[in-house]
Amino acid sequence: MSSLALAVRDSSTMLRRTLLHTRRYPSLTLNLLLTPVMLLLLFVYVFGDVMSAGIGGGGADRSEYVAYLVPGILLLTIGSTTIGSAVSVAMDMTEGIIARFRTLAIHRGAVLIGHVVGSVLQCVMSVLLVGAVAVAVGFRTTDATAVEWLLAIGLLTLVSLALTWIAVGMGLSSPNPESASNAALPLMILPLLSSAFVPVDAMPGWFRPVAEYQPFTPAIETLRGLLLGTGIGHNGWLAVTWCLGLAVLGYLWSTSLFARDPK
Amino acid sequence: MGPSVMPTSSREGAPQPPPAISATGLRKSYGDKTVLDGIDLSVPAGSVFALLGPNGAGKTTTVKILTTLVSADGGQARIAGHDLTTEAQAVRAAIGVTGQFSAVDGLITGEENMRLMADLHHLPKREGRRVVAGLLERFDLTDAAKKPVSTYSGGMKRRLDIAMTLVGNPRIVFLDEPTTGLDPRSRHSMWQIVRELVSGGVTVFLTTQYLEEADELADRIAVLNDGRIAAEGTADELKRLVPGGHVRLRFTDPVAYENAASALRAPQRDDAALTLRIPSDGSQRALRLLLDRLDAAGVEAGELTVHTPDLDDVFFALTGEDGVPQQPKEATR
Numbered sequence: 001m002s003s004l005a006l007a008v009r010d011s012s013t014m015l016r017r018t019l020l021h022t023r024r025y026p027s028l029t030l031n032l033l034l035t036p037v038m039l040l041l042l043f044v045y046v047f048g049d050v051m052s053a054g055i056g057g058g059g060a061d062r063s064e065y066v067a068y069l070v071p072g073i074l075l076l077t078i079g080s081t082t083i084g085s086a087v088s089v090a091m092d093m094t095e096g097i098i099a100r101f102r103t104l105a106i107h108r109g110a111v112l113i114g115h116v117v118g119s120v121l122q123c124v125m126s127v128l129l130v131g132a133v134a135v136a137v138g139f140r141t142t143d144a145t146a147v148e149w150l151l152a153i154g155l156l157t158l159v160s161l162a163l164t165w166i167a168v169g170m171g172l173s174s175p176n177p178e179s180a181s182n183a184a185l186p187l188m189i190l191p192l193l194s195s196a197f198v199p200v201d202a203m204p205g206w207f208r209p210v211a212e213y214q215p216f217t218p219a220i221e222t223l224r225g226l227l228l229g230t231g232i233g234h235n236g237w238l239a240v241t242w243c244l245g246l247a248v249l250g251y252l253w254s255t256s257l258f259a260r261d262p263k
Numbered sequence: 264m265g266p267s268v269m270p271t272s273s274r275e276g277a278p279q280p281p282p283a284i285s286a287t288g289l290r291k292s293y294g295d296k297t298v299l300d301g302i303d304l305s306v307p308a309g310s311v312f313a314l315l316g317p318n319g320a321g322k323t324t325t326v327k328i329l330t331t332l333v334s335a336d337g338g339q340a341r342i343a344g345h346d347l348t349t350e351a352q353a354v355r356a357a358i359g360v361t362g363q364f365s366a367v368d369g370l371i372t373g374e375e376n377m378r379l380m381a382d383l384h385h386l387p388k389r390e391g392r393r394v395v396a397g398l399l400e401r402f403d404l405t406d407a408a409k410k411p412v413s414t415y416s417g418g419m420k421r422r423l424d425i426a427m428t429l430v431g432n433p434r435i436v437f438l439d440e441p442t443t444g445l446d447p448r449s450r451h452s453m454w455q456i457v458r459e460l461v462s463g464g465v466t467v468f469l470t471t472q473y474l475e476e477a478d479e480l481a482d483r484i485a486v487l488n489d490g491r492i493a494a495e496g497t498a499d500e501l502k503r504l505v506p507g508g509h510v511r512l513r514f515t516d517p518v519a520y521e522n523a524a525s526a527l528r529a530p531q532r533d534d535a536a537l538t539l540r541i542p543s544d545g546s547q548r549a550l551r552l553l554l555d556r557l558d559a560a561g562v563e564a565g566e567l568t569v570h571t572p573d574l575d576d577v578f579f580a581l582t583g584e585d586g587v588p589q590q591p592k593e594a595t596r
Contacts (some may be wrong), residue, residue: 007391009382009385010383013379013383016379016382017368017371017379019507020370020371020375021370022372024370024411025370026360095368096362096364096365096366096367097366097367097376099332099360099362099366100360100362100427100428101364102332103330103331103332103355103358103360103382104355104383104384104431105352105353105356107354135299159353261332261333261334262332262333
């Protein structure tokens, strides 16, 4: 068997295992959906009127704020889901079966690739679920074309991939699931500090760099542009660069952690 | 290297096949703690080799190195003819490993665990299904096959563990403390499994802290203590390393007893039981000498028994006081 065929075959076996875990124990995944859904409902129904008044110079009605909010919530959903990936990787590394995998003549990266692909699929599923809730509370896109839809899906997948590789590294470097969950917390905090809830312009000056120089803001602005027709500008390239950078970094970090001798 | 014993019988003429496992000078330290301090091993194909030693002697580290799980700091090893470091994947293809802690996936069912192994060994679907069903049956897990492994008992988990190890039909099987923590019945069924493996031509490398287990299963035993091989040989060879062996002669006739006592030099007498105890290494030559003396004196013993020291004696003699395993002694019986 060629090494590529071996990699594909072993990785898909490992993916099947990851998906089996997710299907057998869906509670972790569902718990992670609670935060984005709660934030969505909170900001629409509780803070909605105030937030709407603050957007677009005070004239906006609530539906406009829903439109503003949802792209950020969708990316926050990805951040939240990948925390779960960090936890399940850390949990998996405490299992004896990982040692067994290391003594098999299988592709060396298969275990991690199985986790990553599983996590990306999980992110996509979570985004679809939260997206359905968003539509239920009144979110509508404005004339997004088929190409824009495809690009939006591509962006969400790319963000999922990038954050997942980082989360896998966090899971591998943590001694136990609890500390993995703590280590991965920035994946959830960063979107809160981005342009997800309020425009960067509306933030105090000292805080703006925090919101600007991080991956979520350009990704959110790009998604807004694709779904709502707002200007994307340089945010598109910025988002793609952030994602590719994080994905490569996370990949190198994770694979070198996994290649170390186990304790 | 400590005292080493030459094999008493070697098949003359027949060319020796290359050993299934050979290692020279294996070293490993964690930080400034030396775990293995130059280990040499040679395990003939088709035999059972036991690495015996107290907790912390380096048994698990040895297994981890030989199964490609961790890398040695020094030394070479060849498994199934492949170099451990340069041909790790070829080594992995030849071996099966059951670690000390169960290497099963607790979140999925026993059958799913087995299927996973079949897929990772790249068995065709139909063959995989056949192998899985066969092994589940053989290890008495068919009824539990559809239940999550987290609900299994310790013995069932261990059986599943071994079954998973055998999916790829490995020619060399490593078992790290396969019976630690098992009840007596499960332990005996594990011994039976090892014997079946060997009768199928598999080479078994096992570690144990139970002397009885090494004695029961292994063709050759190496006593590992403090990162070094303290002694190596068959159980009998090891037993001859320590003093304490003797021949016991029991008589029914007091006259014969007295005659024998005067014919033999310095026997320990037990007049009440009409029993003589003569220090002896139990070798053929020593026994012949003894019997010749008895014949010359014209006495016949009612009963003659040879007592060799058991492995407990060897173990404690070789590993010293602080090498005493933590289990109460009854547990090794």
